[in-house]
Amino acid sequence: MSISVTTDNPTQNTLKRIALVGNPNSGKTSLFNRLTGLNQKVGNFPGVTVDKKTGLLKLPNGKTLPVIDLPGTYSLYPTSLDERIVLEVLLQDQYPEHPDLIVYVADSTNLERHLLMLTQIIDLGFPVILALNMTDLADKASIQIDISALQEVLDVPVVKVNGRNGTGIHELKILLQNFPVSKKPNEFLFPIPKQNKELVNSLKALLKVDNDYRALMLAHHGATLKQVSAQNQLQIKGLTEKADFKSIRGQVDETMYRYEVINHLLERAVKRTGNNTSRSFTDRLDDIITHRAYGLGIFFIILFLMFQAVFSWAETPMELIETGFGWLSKTVAETLPQNWINGVISEGVIPGLGGVLVFIPQIAILFLLITLLEEVGYMSRAVFMSDRLLRNFGLNGRSIVSLISGVACAIPAIMSTRTIGNWKERMITIFVTPLISCSARIPVFAVLVAFVVPHDSSFLGIFNMQGAVIMGLYLLGAGAAIFSAWVLKLVLKTEEKSYFIMELPSYKTPYWKNVLLTVYEKVKTFVLEAGKIILIISIVLWCLASFGPGEKMQIAEEAAKTEATAQMLSEADAQALVASRKIEASYAGHFGKLIEPTIRPLGFDWKIGIALITSFAAREVFVGTMATIYSVGDVDNESSIIERMRKEKRPDTGEPVFDLPTSLSLLIYYVFAMQCMSTVAVVKRETKSWKWPILQLVYMSALAYLASFFVYQLLS
Amino acid sequence: MKGFLLNLSLFRFNPNKDLMKKRLIDVHNGESARILGFQDEEMGVKLLEMGCFPGSSIHIVRSAPFGCPLYVKVGSHQLALRKQEAETILVA
Numbered sequence: 001m002s003i004s005v006t007t008d009n010p011t012q013n014t015l016k017r018i019a020l021v022g023n024p025n026s027g028k029t030s031l032f033n034r035l036t037g038l039n040q041k042v043g044n045f046p047g048v049t050v051d052k053k054t055g056l057l058k059l060p061n062g063k064t065l066p067v068i069d070l071p072g073t074y075s076l077y078p079t080s081l082d083e084r085i086v087l088e089v090l091l092q093d094q095y096p097e098h099p100d101l102i103v104y105v106a107d108s109t110n111l112e113r114h115l116l117m118l119t120q121i122i123d124l125g126f127p128v129i130l131a132l133n134m135t136d137l138a139d140k141a142s143i144q145i146d147i148s149a150l151q152e153v154l155d156v157p158v159v160k161v162n163g164r165n166g167t168g169i170h171e172l173k174i175l176l177q178n179f180p181v182s183k184k185p186n187e188f189l190f191p192i193p194k195q196n197k198e199l200v201n202s203l204k205a206l207l208k209v210d211n212d213y214r215a216l217m218l219a220h221h222g223a224t225l226k227q228v229s230a231q232n233q234l235q236i237k238g239l240t241e242k243a244d245f246k247s248i249r250g251q252v253d254e255t256m257y258r259y260e261v262i263n264h265l266l267e268r269a270v271k272r273t274g275n276n277t278s279r280s281f282t283d284r285l286d287d288i289i290t291h292r293a294y295g296l297g298i299f300f301i302i303l304f305l306m307f308q309a310v311f312s313w314a315e316t317p318m319e320l321i322e323t324g325f326g327w328l329s330k331t332v333a334e335t336l337p338q339n340w341i342n343g344v345i346s347e348g349v350i351p352g353l354g355g356v357l358v359f360i361p362q363i364a365i366l367f368l369l370i371t372l373l374e375e376v377g378y379m380s381r382a383v384f385m386s387d388r389l390l391r392n393f394g395l396n397g398r399s400i401v402s403l404i405s406g407v408a409c410a411i412p413a414i415m416s417t418r419t420i421g422n423w424k425e426r427m428i429t430i431f432v433t434p435l436i437s438c439s440a441r442i443p444v445f446a447v448l449v450a451f452v453v454p455h456d457s458s459f460l461g462i463f464n465m466q467g468a469v470i471m472g473l474y475l476l477g478a479g480a481a482i483f484s485a486w487v488l489k490l491v492l493k494t495e496e497k498s499y500f501i502m503e504l505p506s507y508k509t510p511y512w513k514n515v516l517l518t519v520y521e522k523v524k525t526f527v528l529e530a531g532k533i534i535l536i537i538s539i540v541l542w543c544l545a546s547f548g549p550g551e552k553m554q555i556a557e558e559a560a561k562t563e564a565t566a567q568m569l570s571e572a573d574a575q576a577l578v579a580s581r582k583i584e585a586s587y588a589g590h591f592g593k594l595i596e597p598t599i600r601p602l603g604f605d606w607k608i609g610i611a612l613i614t615s616f617a618a619r620e621v622f623v624g625t626m627a628t629i630y631s632v633g634d635v636d637n638e639s640s641i642i643e644r645m646r647k648e649k650r651p652d653t654g655e656p657v658f659d660l661p662t663s664l665s666l667l668i669y670y671v672f673a674m675q676c677m678s679t680v681a682v683v684k685r686e687t688k689s690w691k692w693p694i695l696q697l698v699y700m701s702a703l704a705y706l707a708s709f710f711v712y713q714l715l716s
Numbered sequence: 717m718k719g720f721l722l723n724l725s726l727f728r729f730n731p732n733k734d735l736m737k738k739r740l741i742d743v744h745n746g747e748s749a750r751i752l753g754f755q756d757e758e759m760g761v762k763l764l765e766m767g768c769f770p771g772s773s774i775h776i777v778r779s780a781p782f783g784c785p786l787y788v789k790v791g792s793h794q795l796a797l798r799k800q801e802a803e804t805i806l807v808a
Contacts, residue, residue, distance in 0.1 A: 074765040074766060075765045077761070077765075109793075110792075113766065113767035113793075141792060248757045249757065251761050252760065252761050252764075255764050256764070259764070283789075286777070286787070290778065290787055292779075292780075292781045295781060296781050383796075384780055384785060384787065385781050387780065387785050387796075387798070388780055388781070388783060388785065389782055397785070497758070499759055499798070499800070499801060500785060500796070500797065500798045500801070501759075501796070501801055502795065502797075503794070503796075504794035504795065504796055506794070
C-alpha cells in the first residue's frame with residue numbers, strides 16, 4: 001500500500017479538529033507547545049475538573065487548525081479522571097472536542113508499550129498519524145526503527161518528530177495539510193471475540209454505531225459514559241448482563257492479544273543492535289537521588305533551597321508592586337472627585353487588587369521551581385520517596401506535589417490533586433492542603449511575630465529567633481495537615497483499591513517553553529480564581545467599614561475632629577484618628593463588638609474582631625485592617641504598624657493588648673483558620689459539592705478556635 | 717516474548733498452587749527475575765499496560781527510604797510500584 005502524502009491539494013483538506021493522544025511521558029505536551037506556541041489556552045471539560053488544553057496550529061498554507069492535547073493515558077481502559085475524559089471524547093462524537101484525526105505520539109525507546117493504545121485508536125476507526133518522538137534516544141540505545149516498514153505494517157503515516165528541538169514539526173504539518181480524510185474499511189487489529197459478537201451487534205443497532213470496536217468499548221464503559229442517556233445506560237447494562245460480559249477478563253484478553261500483534265508487527269520494523277547493558281545516566285543519578293539515606297537528605301535540601309529562593313528573590317518585586325499600588329491608590333484618591341465612588345476605587349478595588357497581585361512573585365517563583373523539578377524528572381522521584389510515609393496518613397505519594405505547592409498558594413495546589421486516581425486519597429489531600437502555610441500568611445506572621453519575640457534576639461548567636469518562630473509556625477501547619485489527614489483516613493470509607501504504579505521517566509534537560517507556559521497557567525489560575533473573589537469581597541468589606549447604622553458614623557467623625565482640634569494634632573494624625581473612630585462606628589465595628597464575647601477567651605478584643613472579619617475572605621487583609629483600626633496613616637510601612645500596635649493598651653487593665661498570650665494565640669489562629677474564600681470556591685469546584693468546602697471551613701475554624709483558646713488560656 | 721497468550725492461565729488465581737510460586741516480593745533488591753504472570757486481574761492488566769510483559773525481565777533496583785515502594789526496571793524503563801503490587805506478580 002502507499003500513503004498519499006504528496007498530493008498537494010489544499011482544497012481537499014477538510015479537517016476540523018485534531019487531537020494529540022499518547023501515553024504519559026511520551027513528550028506529547030512538548031509537541032503541543034511546539035505546534036501551537038502561545039496560541040493555546042487551558043480550560044475545563046464541561047462538568048469535569050480535567051484540564052482541557054486547546055490551541056490553534058498554523059499550517060504551511062496559512063490555514064489554522066484547532067488542536068486539543070488530550071491527557072496522557074495508557075489505554076482506553078481508564079483508571080483516573082484524566083484518562084476517563086480521553087475515553088469519553090474519543091468514543092462520543094457529541095463532544096465538541098471529538099477529533100476527526102489523531103496524531104498519536106509515541107516514545108521510540110519503548111514502542112511495544114506505546115503502540116498498545118495506538119492499535120486501539122486505529123480500531124476505533126480514526127484516521128491516525130503516528131508521531132515518533134525521542135528517536136535520538138532510541139538511536140543512542142541502539143534501537144533502529146525502519147520508518148517505511150513501520151508505515152507499511154501499521155498502515156498509518158509515520159513521522160519522526162522531536163518536540164524539544166523542533167525536528168519533524170514541519171513534516172508533520174505538511175502531512176496534516178494534505179491528509180485525505182477518508183474512512184478506511186475496518187480491518188481490526190483486534191478482531192471482536194466470538195463470544196462478544198452478538199452483544200456487539202445488538203449494541204451497534206441500539207446505539208447506531210457502525211464500528212465494531214466502538215461498540216465493544218461501549219459494552220465496557222457505556223453504562224458510565226456521560227453522553228449516553230440514562231435509558232441507554234440501562235439498556236447497555238441489561239444487554240451486557242444478559243450476555244454475561246466480563247469487562248476485566250475482556251480487557252486482559254484484548255491487551256494480551258494486542259501485544260502479540262504489536263510484537264509481530266515490530267519484528268519487521270524495529271531492530272535492536274548490540275546488547276546495551278551499560279548503565280544509563282538516569283541509573284547512575286538515581287543511585288544517589290533515590291538512595292535510602294542520601295535521597296531523603298537531597299529532598300530536604302532541595303525543599304530548603306526552594307523556600308530560601310522564593311523568599312529572597314520575591315522580596316524586591318513584591319516591594320515594587322506594593323509601592324506601585326500604594327501610589328496608584330493615592331493618585332486615584334486625589335484625582336477623582338471626593339465621593340463614595342472614589343472611596344470604593346481607591347480604598348476598596350485598588351488595594352484589593354494589589355493584595356492579589358503582590359503574591360505573584362512568590363507564586364511564580366515557587367511554581368517555576370516546581371515545574372523545573374517536574375520537567376527534569378525529579379518530582380516523580382520525590383513522589384516515589386514519600387509514598388510510604390504519606391500512605392500512613394491516608395495520602396498518596398502524589399500528594400507531595402500538592403503539599404509543596406500549598407506553600408505558595410492552596411488554589412493551584414488543590415487543582416494539582418487531579419492526578420491522584422484514588423477518590424479517598426484525593427479528598428484527603430484537598431482537605432488538608434489549606435493547612436499548609438501559604439504565602440498570604442507571611443504578612444500576618446511578619447507583623448505578629450514581632451510581639452512574640454523581640455526583634456534582636458538570637459539563639460546561640462546563629463539563629464534569628466523570629467525566623468525560628470515563623471519556621472515553627474510552618475511546621476505547625478504541616479503537622480496539622482498530616483494529623484488531619486490521619487483522622488480523615490480513619491473516618492472516610494471507600495471500597496476503591498489504592499494502587500500505585502508510576503513511571504519514573506528518564507532525567508532530561510528542561511524545555512523552557514513547557515516550563516514557562518506551565519508557570520504562566522498556574523499564575524493565571526491564581527489571579528483569576530483568587531482575584532475575582534478577593535475583588536468582590538474587598539468591595540463589600542470596604543462598604544462595611546465605610547458605612548454605619550444611622551448617623552453614628554457622622555457623629556463619630558464630628559467627635560473625632562473636635563478631639564483632634566482640641567489636642568492640636570497634626571493634619572495626618574487628625575485624619576488617622578478620624579479613620580479609626582469611623583471604623584469603630586461602622587458596620588464592621590459593630591460586627592467586631594458583636595463577636596467580641598466569642599473571641600474574648602482567645603484574648604482578642606473587638607478591634608482584632610474587625611480584622612478577623614475583614615480578613616475572612618483573604619488573610620493578608622489583616623495587616624491593612626490593623627493599620628486602619630489603629631489609625632496608622634502609612635499603611636505600607638510595616639514597622640509603623642507594629643510600633644502603633646505595641647502602644648495599644650487594654651482599657652480595663654492598662655496593659656498592652658499585644659502581649660505574648662494574645663499575639664501567639666492570634667498567630668496560631670492564622671496558622672489553622674481557613675480565612676480564604678478563593679480556596680473554598682476552588683474546593684467546591686474540584687469536589688463538585690458544597691459538602692467538602694463547608695466541612696473544611698467548619699473544621700479549620702474549629703481547629704483554629706480551640707488551638708488559640710488553649711494557647712491563650714495556658715499562657716495568660 | 718513469543719507465546720504469552722499461553723500464559724493467560726496465570727491470570728487465574730489459584731490459592732493452593734500460586735502460594736507455592738515465587739512472587740516479585742520474594743526477589744531481593746539488586747536481583748532480577750522473569751515475569752510469568754499476575755494474580756490480580758485488575759492490577760495485572762494495569763502493569764501490563766505499563767510495560768510489564770510476561771516473559772520480560774524485571775530488576776529490583778532498590779526500595780524507597782521507608783522500604784516501599786520498589787524501584788524496578790523493566791527492560792530499560794523505570795517503574796515505581798508498591799509491595800502490594802509486587803505481591804501479585806509471579807516470577808521465575
